[in-house]
Amino acid sequence: MSAALLQVAALNAFYARAHILFDVSLKVGRGEVVALMGRNGAGKSTTLKAVMGLLEGMRGKVSFGGRDLTRLAPYQRARLGLGFVPEDRRIFTELSVLQNLEAGRQPPRAGAPVWTAQAVFDLFPNLGAMPERPGGRMSGGEQQMLTIARTLMGNPHLLLLDEPSEGVAPLIVEQMATMIIRLKERGMSVLLCEQNTHFASLVSDRAYLLDQGRILHHGTPQQVQAHQQQSGL
């Protein structure tokens, strides 16, 4: 594997007094696409939130590009080049597609792909066909694409993608898969949560299987899927 861009070691996370993640350790190499797999409630979204620093009272260590993030606030992690796309689509419904993209623009980062509106339109032709459309008048799948596109405009080193295939039409799921493969071709590193095992095996290099807040297995997406089926998860 290439040098680790993100390294998570013995992460424990809590919601109030509920202990949710237990000693989660994982890595994402530069240019790698890594999937977090596991059923509903396994702790996939919580892992991404913990990496972003969005939870109180975590234990463990998160390093990014060799830098310890443990004490940094979410906005500081974002400035270092972590781009988080949460499960709920957070677009500005009153603003057009282009204005939404402009709202996400940040200066280029050394070593990370540089994104312009045109480059994201090449990646998401649907968005390119409706630059003036207000966000509130787009389909759920288009809004999902716009959320990802806006995060790319921040020129992140690593994209944290929560369930890109969830709740969108099959055609859009296919486009999402193509988009992730093209992101990888551009050198992006991606950590995504995915319950859709077919989707995960299409797009990712490696996968981790989470269950009840613990990593049960890791390997190629196919190995993880086989383990998942054998253990009935």
Ligand SMILES: Nc1ncnc2c1ncn2[C@@H]1O[C@H](COP(=O)(O)OP(=O)(O)OP(=O)(O)O)[C@@H](O)[C@H]1O
């Ligand atoms: N805000 C919250 N407060 C309390 N418990 C929560 C909260 N969010 C999630 N949980 C609990 O934490 C556990 C892990 O949830 P998480 O959302 O990380 O799972 P997931 O694998 O991403 O599944 P899903 O696809 O359903 O989001 C679940 O038991 C869930 O009920």
